Structures are given as structure tokens and as C-alpha cells.
Amino acid sequence: MECGGIPPLSLVPSDHPATLLAMAAATSVKDALRSPEPRESILVQGWVRTRRDSKAFSFIELNDGSSLKNLQIIANDTLPNYSDVQHLATGSSIAVRGRLAASQGKGQSWEVIAEELTIVGRADETYPLQKKGHTPEFLREIAHLRPRSNLFGSVFRVRNRLAYAIHTFFQERGFVYVHTPIITGSDAEGAGELFRVTTIDAKSPPRTADGQIDYAQDFFGRSAYLTVSGQLQVEAFACALSKVYTFGPTFRAENSNTSRHANEFWMIEPEMAFCDLGCNMDTAEELVKYLITDIRSNCPDEIELFGKFVDKELMARLDFVLDRPFQRISYTEAVELLLKSAQKFEFPVEYGANLQSEHERWLTEKHFRCPVTVFNYPKEIKPFYMRLNDDGKTVTAMDVLVPGIGEIVGGSQREERLDVLEANMQRHGLDPADYKWYLDLRRYGTVPHSGFGLGFERMLMFVTGVSNIRDVIPFARTPGSAEF
RNA sequence: UCCUGAGUAGCUCAGUGGUAGAGCGGUCGGCUGUUAACCGAUUGGUCGUAGGUUCGAGUCCUACCUCAGGAGCCA
Numbered sequence: 186m187e188c189g190g191i192p193p194l195s196l197v198p199s200d201h202p203a204t205l206l207a208m209a210a211a212t213s214v215k216d217a218l219r220s221p222e223p224r225e226s227i228l229v230q231g232w233v234r235t236r237r238d239s240k241a242f243s244f245i246e247l248n249d250g251s252s253l254k255n256l257q258i259i260a261n262d263t264l265p266n267y268s269d270v271q272h273l274a275t276g277s278s279i280a281v282r283g284r285l286a287a288s289q290g291k292g293q294s295w296e297v298i299a300e301e302l303t304i305v306g307r308a309d310e311t312y313p314l315q316k317k318g319h320t321p322e323f324l325r326e327i328a329h330l331r332p333r334s335n336l337f338g339s340v341f342r343v344r345n346r347l348a349y350a351i352h353t354f355f356q357e358r359g360f361v362y363v364h365t366p367i368i369t370g371s372d373a374e375g376a377g378e379l380f381r382v383t384t385i386d387a388k389s390p391p392r393t394a395d396g397q398i399d400y401a402q403d404f405f406g407r408s409a410y411l412t413v414s415g416q417l418q419v420e421a422f423a424c425a426l427s428k429v430y431t432f433g434p435t436f437r438a439e440n441s442n443t444s445r446h447a448n449e450f451w452m453i454e455p456e457m458a459f460c461d462l463g464c465n466m467d468t469a470e471e472l473v474k475y476l477i478t479d480i481r482s483n484c485p486d487e488i489e490l491f492g493k494f495v496d497k498e499l500m501a502r503l504d505f506v507l508d509r510p511f512q513r514i515s516y517t518e519a520v521e522l523l524l525k526s527a528q529k530f531e532f533p534v535e536y537g538a539n540l541q542s543e544h545e546r547w548l549t550e551k552h553f554r555c556p557v558t559v560f561n562y563p564k565e566i567k568p569f570y571m572r573l574n575d576d577g578k579t580v581t582a583m584d585v586l587v588p589g590i591g592e593i594v595g596g597s598q599r600e601e602r603l604d605v606l607e608a609n610m611q612r613h614g615l616d617p618a619d620y621k622w623y624l625d626l627r628r629y630g631t632v633p634h635s636g637f638g639l640g641f642e643r644m645l646m647f648v649t650g651v652s653n654i655r656d657v658i659p660f661a662r663t664p665g666s667a668e669f
Numbered sequence: 670u671c672c673u674g675a676g677u678a679g680c681u682c683a684g685u686g687g688u689a690g691a692g693c694g695g696u697c698g699g700c701u702g703u704u705a706a707c708c709g710a711u712u713g714g715u716c717g718u719a720g721g722u723u724c725g726a727g728u729c730c731u732a733c734c735u736c737a738g739g740a741g742c743c744a
Contacts, residue, residue: 237703244703257704274695290702310695313679317693317705322736323680377743414744439742440670452744531740542740595744640744653737654744664670665735 215252217285218295224285229256229297230305232333233277235316243270247281247297250338253486257288257296264302275316276308276333318494321656328660328669336494339487340657343480344645350479351432351453351641354472360428360455365415367434370407378438379410380448411436415454416636417570417623420599423456423634424626430455432641440664444653445590445643449662456636462572462581462598465635466558469585469594470511472639473556477503480648487649496650502588503648505555512553516540516562516579519548526552537563542591549586556587569613571597572633573605583637590647596637603627 211228231249238244245258258281260270273279283299290296313327314334324331331337352362368382384404385391391402400408415431422429431454438448455468481488481503492499514522523534523544528551532541540548540559549557560583561574571580585594600606606627607617617624645657655661660669 235705237701237706239701239703242702246704255704259702288702290704292704311679315680315694315705317680319680325736435744437743441742442670443740443742444738446743450744592744638744643744 211280213251214247214249214254214256217256217297218252218254218293220285220295223287223295226282227285227297228280228282229258230280231256231278233273233275233279233308235275236273238271243267243273245270245273245279245281247279248333248338250332250342253335253339253342253490254293257290257293258283258299258302259296260299260302264299266302266304269304270302273304274308274310274312276312276314278305278308279303280305321651321653325655325661332659335490337656339484339490340645340649340651341659343484343487343649344657346480346484347476347641347645347648348432350476350483351472353479354475355428355430355455358428360430361422361426363415363419363422363426363429363431364433365412365418365431365454367412368405368409369412369418370405370409371417377413379413380436380438382409382411413437414452414638416456416638419454419456419636420623420634421626423458423636424630424632427458428455429457442664444655445646447642447654447658447661447663450654450658451641453639453641454636456634458632458634460598460635461633462560462583462635465596465598465637466513466560466583469583469596469637469639470556470558473511473585473587473593473644474507476644477507477648481507491650496652499650506587509555511585512555512557514548514557514559516559516582519544519559522552523547537565539566545586545591546588549591550588554588556585556593558583558585560584564609567597569609569615570599570606571609572600573609581635587647589650589652590643592640593643593647594637594639596635598633598635601627601631601633603631 211230214229214231217227217229229247229249231247234246234248234255236243236245241262243260243262245260246255247258248255260267264270280303281297281299282301283297285295286298288294288296314330319334321336324334324337332341355362382404383400385398385400385402391399393399393401403409412435414435415433419429419431431452433451434449435452436449437446439446441448455472457464457468460468488500488503496502517536519540520534520536523530523540526547528547530541530543530547532543534544545559548559549555560581561579562582562584563578564571564573564580567580567582571582573580581598583594583596584592587593600609603624606624610617610620642654642657646652646654649657651657655663
């Protein structure tokens, strides 16, 4: 599979007047453009990007989403419906049967001389997309039409390829894809606010004796939520199938209003048995590099577009990341570096506190100027499941920071010692009784194991240079916004 | 949620308390193997919403809404 690709049209409304649509499978614009030779007969279908009239014919730029490039159609005035063709507006859908021939003009090698042109669906002058550039903010308001733009068509072809590359990476390495549940009963995973899933009537909920809503009478007989992470569940599968990963949607009810947060996003969570923190960091870094390499070589047109119109530094940065090993630095060393730096920070650097965004940016953008993996954080600022180091002060957390985005990967070696894990839970105010099944993994044949979460959209932002997460999700869900 | 900024034509924006503007787009015509074509004409407005100050508000004040950038939370 390559960056784009659409299946041939096989289902056609029976009452449709277009005879062309009933013909054999159409050729995609992408395939037409890379044809090795002229073709006597070809059928192409798509949407009109723009049209220009010449003396005795009309130029139509046709795009079907299979490629960034358009296919030029020559519609001669001998076509019986030429007067209609001359009024074809941007956005209209057409089917064209004709001859694929070498172009007489510059700028494209092939063009289609139309012998029959069917107008499938008109678009009138209110069609909001112009052939000139639009701001991403405007296109965001027409999220249902923006995939027809060059920028968003490219983003979503790359999104497709990135998902494919993620599966390829893990499948080639013997990982098993596990579908962890979307609905979860864990309400204290420490990964943020949760969306409640309920069938209780909001107007007259069942009450307990003390007046609280009685969720024991809810659909699942308990409180249930949309998942904030498949990690706890996937650990169970790692402790059986050894190397596993999840790749699915994740939901956080945080009121985050930033360019890097959405309330519904996709996450990749590998989990590996018999794997310590070093092995974990190796895997995360190898994955990030693999994905960049894959997109770089399989979506060249799209990357070129992003480099031209989205982020001029994109290609240099991607190559730079590929050429160099990731920097690894412990939290303690990072704090020392930050304290020694002459840089003035808005927030003070101090051991024991979380690194601020500006601190992370300094490390990855100013100091090392490449991705940085920070590991061994103070236990106080990390969740209960991370493995306690021998120093008794730090846990085996690791974050991969990349320039321009910040944290793209967060992970750790998990605490595999039952007694230490129970103590961690108590320190975090959690009741081990609520995690019986999770503790069983340590009770029966426990093994050292590690894993991490890679934000799918953040990775996509990194490889495309697109700076707002809303622009790499088909229909973004953010606070106050779920229109489409 | 907090801080900062913005909201004027379909889009991008100008408009310094006194007649609502430009470029692009759209439409019509011309020209032309064109390439974000070109030339001419034309179309286009609840100035985010609601109040207030003023003889007079797009412009000043207040509240709210929306968007953007930054912060926190994190992926």
C-alpha cells in the first residue's frame, strides 16, 4: 500500500443517467499520471479543482484524492454537452472517458482528451473552496470539505500511510496486535479526567440512601468510562504473548485548549515482557525513526508540499533526526543542564518538579537540537505503576521529546514486584483491592516488562510539520467543539 | 481553566469618533495549449452578539460568544 489509493467504483445508483459510471473499473488519477505509455481508452472520475477555457476547448484539472497531483482533462467544444462543461464550477464531480495522451503543454506529461464527459454532481458558486490558498483556520470550519484541499488531502493520505507503517513495524518484529477495551471500569489510571459512559436517565437517576447517584444500578453495574489508556489491560497480554501493542482511540475529558491536545485521539501502546527501560527506549527510538523513514520515502509529494507551504524547515529536520542518534539523559542530568544554562526561564528549574514546556523545548530545540529521551524521573511526579529504581527516589519513566512538539512518547518499565507495587498504590492513595486482576499479573509468574504510549496525532504532526492537532484529525473533538 | 491577541464582503485584510473600502473569488464578456492564466465590466456587508457613552460608534466602555497563540494537564 502506498500513500494514497482508492478502490475502483463498483456500486452505482441504478437510476443514475451517467452511462460512463456503469463501465469497467476506472483508473485513478495517480495511476493515470504514472502510466508508462499512451492509452486509447481510459475512464477517470473525480472532482473539478479548476477549469480554464481556451478557444475551442476547456482545460479541467481533475482530482480524485489518489494523489496530490491533478490530471488535466481536455474537453473539446465538439462534446455534445460542451455548453454545460463550460459552466462546470470548482467542486463538481465528473466522469470522463477518453484518450490518455502526451500533453502538448508544459507542466504535465499526460492528459486525457475527453470523448465523453458526464457531469455527476454539480457544485455551484457557493462552493467555499477556491483554487487559491486558504488558511487552516478557515478550512477547519468546513471540515467536511477540507479533505478536498491539497493540504488536507495530503495530511490524510499521510495519516493513512503512518497507520500502515506502525502496523508494519510491529508485525515485522513479532508483536501481536491486541484490541483493548474502549469502555473501562478503571477510574484511577492517573492519566487524566474521564468521560463517563452511562445509560442512567439524567432527569431521574437512581439514588443511594445518602442521596448520591447509584451507579451500581447503571448499565454495567458500576461506574464505567471511556478509556484513557489501554496500558493496564495490554500488560495482561504482554504477560502471555510477550510482545504486544494496541492502536486505537483514547479519550480524555481534560479541558485542554492547546494546539497539541484533543479529547479524542489515537495512541499506540506497545508492551514487552522481559524488557527493561533500556530495551524500552531502544524500541521507542527505533519506532520513531522507522516511521519518519517510511513516510519520507513513501509520501514524497506530500512531504514536499508540507516543506513548501507548512514548514520550510521540515525536510531538514526530518533528515537531521534520521542522521543522528537520539540524545539520552536522566532527569537529574537534565535538571543540572537546565540549571547551568544561561537561559532565563519563566518558571524556575528545580529538582523534584515536572519539567515545564519551556524546559523541554530548550533541551530538544536549543541545547541538543534533536530528539531527547529523558529517563528516571522522581517517583513523586509519576504514576503508581512505574518501577521503583534502586535509589528509592526515582522511577523508570521515560519521555521522548521532539523539537516543535514536545512530548511524543511517554513510557516506563512497569513495577513487577508485588509488594513494591502495592506500596506504590498506597502512596498514591489507591486501594490495591480495586486492582486485583492487575496485581494477579505480579502474583502469578511476574516478569520485568516495559511499554510506552506514542501519540499518533503528535507523530503525524511531527512528520508533516502541521502545528495544530485539529488539522491532523478528520473531525477533531476539542472542548466545546464536536460539530461534525 | 488562566494570560495575550483577534473577529469588517465567500476568502485575506485596510479602515487613526464624521458617506463601508481593496485584492482575490463569483458572475458576464473578450482573448488565449492554459498552469493560482491574462484583459474589461459587474456582484458583493446585521462591521461576532447584547447593552452603554456620544449630536454621531466599525472605531470608545462593559459583558458574553467564537477563533488563534502561550500556560497547566498529557500523548
